Amino acid sequence: MLQSTSETVAMLEHPLHWRPSGNLIASTQQLPNNRHDVVFFERNGLRHGEFSLPSTATTPIQVVDVAFNAASNILMVVLAPATVQLWTTANYHWYLKQQVDFDAPVSAFHWDAEVATRLYVATDNDLHTFNLAMHVLANTAISEANPATVSVIDGATLLVTPFALRNVPPPMSAYSIRTEAPVRHVAYGPTGLVAALLSNGSLALIEVQNILYFNSYLFQLGL
Amino acid sequence: MTKTTALGLTMPLQVAVVSSTRVLVLMSQEGAASVALVDISAPDDAKTVATSKCPQPFLHWHYSHDPARLLLETAEGSFFTGNIYNITRGSNRVFL
Numbered sequence: 333m334l335q336s337t338s339e340t341v342a343m344l345e346h347p348l349h350w351r352p353s354g355n356l357i358a359s360t361q362q363l364p365n366n367r368h369d370v371v372f373f374e375r376n377g378l379r380h381g382e383f384s385l386p387s388t389a390t391t392p393i394q395v396v397d398v399a400f401n402a403a404s405n406i407l408m409v410v411l412a413p414a415t416v417q418l419w420t421t422a423n424y425h426w427y428l429k430q431q432v433d434f435d436a437p438v439s440a441f442h443w444d445a446e447v448a449t450r451l452y453v454a455t456d457n458d459l460h461t462f463n464l465a466m467h468v469l470a471n472t473a474i475s476e477a478n479p480a481t482v483s484v485i486d487g488a489t490l491l492v493t494p495f496a497l498r499n500v501p502p503p504m505s506a507y508s509i510r511t512e513a514p515v516r517h518v519a520y521g522p523t524g525l526v527a528a529l530l531s532n533g534s535l536a537l538i539e540v541q542n543i544l545y546f547n548s549y550l551f552q553l554g555l
Numbered sequence: 556m557t558k559t560t561a562l563g564l565t566m567p568l569q570v571a572v573v574s575s576t577r578v579l580v581l582m583s584q585e586g587a588a589s590v591a592l593v594d595i596s597a598p599d600d601a602k603t604v605a606t607s608k609c610p611q612p613f614l615h616w617h618y619s620h621d622p623a624r625l626l627l628e629t630a631e632g633s634f635f636t637g638n639i640y641n642i643t644r645g646s647n648r649v650f651l
Contacts, residue, residue: 432566512559521572527595529570529580536559537598 338377347397353404356380360395360409368393370409370419370426383419383426385409386487386514396438403448406464413437416453418464425503428487431514431531434460471520481540483526485515490528492540511536560601564591569616579625581616584608588616590625 343362350357357373361382371382387393394412401408407426409417414434419426436455444450449464469483479494484502491505498506513532520526526538562580569581576596580603582589588609595601617626 509557511557516567517569519570519572519578521575525572525575527570527572527578529567530559532561533564533567534559534561535570535578535580535593535595535601536557537595537601538557539598 336375336377338373338379341371341379344371345395347395349397349399351400351404352402358398358400358407360385360398366392368395370398370407381424385411385417386428397441399441399443401443401448401451402445406449408441408443408451410438410441414455416441416451418451423501423503427485427503428514429485430464430516431487432460432462433531469518473520481520481526483518485518487514488512490515490518490526490538492526509538558599560599562591562593562601562603564603567591571616587611 341361345360345362347360348357349359355375357375359371359373361369361371363369366387368385368387369382370385372380374380385393385395396410396412398410399408400406405420406429407419407421409419411417414437416432416434416438417428418430420429421427432453434453434455436457438453438455440452440454442452444452447463451462451464453460453462469485471478471481478496480496481492481494484491484493484505488511490509490511491502492509493500493506500506509526509528511528511530513530513534515528515536516531517529518526519529524540526540528536528538530536564580564582566583567580568583571579571581573579576594578593578595578601580591580593582591588611590607590609591603592605592607593601594604
């Protein structure tokens with residue numbers, strides 16, 4: 333029995349996955365200017381949000397498939413030829429949490445049906461098993477100068493907030509740092525150094541200076 | 556100010572800053588854990604000075620500044636430890 337039909341969506345692509353929690357259906361859509369979106373539909377066929385995949389002006393994106401994990405909190409996007417992206421959402425914002433670029437084309441991929449954070453990816457050469465875990469990237473150094481910095485990974489952008497100085501609620505942040513590739517992990521040094529491991533195997537070292545103390549001035553103008 | 560160096564590491568997973576001049580990078584190679592010690596004394600020219608392997612897949616890792624010990628917990632429940640500074644004296648040292 334037909335329950336509902338969506339409106340026509342231009343350039344809607346072949347990937348289609350029903351979120352296990354049942355409230356969303358995910359697909360992808362091509363748009364002008366090399367833009368590529370992951371789009372969501374409600375069960376009644378109405379559009380319900382989207383987010384854009386990061387792209388460059390010269391390299392068009394080719395989406396192979398999208399798939400939610402069993403807990404419905406991680407969305408895998410597989411790109412041709414050998415890239416897997418893992419997205420999560422919070423506060424109505426989609427974050428690119430991890431990007432893995434394999435050295436051989438991805439031939440198969442599958443979320444574990446029982447362990448929601450386990451992902452299997454087969455390439456032409458190897459079988460990779462990923463056990464994922466949520467981790468808070470916080471500076472826990474025991475120091476008076478520790479500004480209680482917390483970082484949030486959002487693809488090639490690191491969202492940084494020193495909570496001892498600024499209480500900025502997510503998805504906003506006190507400031508953001510752009511890197512040349514998606515960030516995989518972050519660690520803090522003893523002297524304001526931030527080390528970001530990138531998905532392309534590079535190490536980005538960020539010297540955070542002059543953000544620990546803010547000076548405020550009150551000028552009284554004699555009238 | 557951001558300075559990026561391509562290390563050419565295979566499947567790097569996590570990073571830890573152990574001092575102002577040393578960074579540890581945990582990797583996964585051929586189903587086993589591998590740790591690289593990176594010299595960041597020249598931030599725009601970081602260099603991998605040593606690598607070390609754990610014979611089993613890792614589950615969790617932890618390091619301490621003093622006495623500079625590295626602890627790897629494997630998925631099978633066993634532990635492997637190593638001295639961070641020993642890694643600098645030889646590559647491919649197995650944690651025992």
